[in-house]
Amino acid sequence: MEQQVRSRIISFIVSNFLFGDESRSPRDDESLLESGILDSTGILELIQFLETDFGIEVADSDTVPDNLGTVANLTRFVLARTADGLPSA
């Protein structure tokens, strides 16, 4: 399950922000903001992806780096919010 979530997140990041360039795929603990992968519009797109693709609600209070700042944090956040299992991709 964890690997499946991580793959979907990375796949979205690579296709949406890196134009498919997998060589720039972020490490698990790499800050998406500091590495320049995400900007303020990108954060909005990322939240929309989480809400539509995983069917979870991202509240304003959730929008902190500890939840959304890295692939590892995103994976943990999604897993915590999808305790009943993943919606189909």
Add this chain to the structure above:
Amino acid sequence: MTTTDHPFSAETLRIDPEQETARITASLTHYLAQTRRRGAVVALSGGIDSSVVAALCVRAFGPERVFGLHMPEKESSDDTLVFSRQVSEAFGIDSELEEISAILEAAGCYRRRDDAIRLIMPEYGPGYRSKIVLPSVVDSDAFRLYSVVVQAPDGTTTQHRLTTEAYLGIVAATNFKQRVRKMLEYHHADRLNYVATGTPNRLEYDQGFFVKLGDGAADVKPIAHLYKSQVYQLAEYLGVPADVRNRPSTTDTYSMPQSQEEFYFSLPHQRMDLCLYGKNNDVPIEQVAEACALSVEQVKRVYRDIDQKRSTTKYLHLPPVLAVEVPEISHNLR
């Protein structure tokens, strides 16, 4: 720069206004001579920056070679025109009123903006007013996400986080305002054989607080190197009317009153100046925090926000990129 005798404070940003004026006016006259233009067009917003640029152009070229434009639209604040006229009268420059609401209507500025707001608030319509806001950066590490604040006809106010599509749609629509103004500035610049001026201060220029090919477009940007508090110092020296110097900074872009801090900057300009100067000049962060009455952690958040804005808006500063260089065409004056 910062010693125990002279701790870091607003005083650190003090300039010699006479010397600074001489430096800027020399640069302006040099540019005009090189480009064989005869004067300058200044869009007067009634704010401090455009007023100082107008005053500097008057010093450089004389009032007869400076042309002011007043370009309010139906959502501008009522005092915009009052203040901008005070400036053209104070400096004795010729000016013209170009009310831009009809052009904006024709371009669909208001309709497109309202359509974008309706993506998240379907009942939005006539009688409603709105503005875009950002949460404070100093109070938390949360990502700063744009929201729209909506005031209904009955006065009730609600706030809604924006989706990507709504945010981009609102910004793209309201950017018509800055681009229409710049189009008219260049019309008058062409007609008079003048240059078009840009009026960003250093905070705005550094942090990308401008619209590409809107207020970001200009032949000269005489105060882009000056922190906002330094612009105020020049304003006093150059005789900008007190009403203009005392007016709070506003974007004057949305139908609800909106401060620049709400929309873009993390802090009021006095403290934003200190943070940006401190960051740029490697002032010890403890000294910056003390001067700004913030904690070290809060200053770190402001620094991160500065870096993020630089990264996000880098594209706004870039000239068009050619696939292959054309060596015969230079971007230098000579």
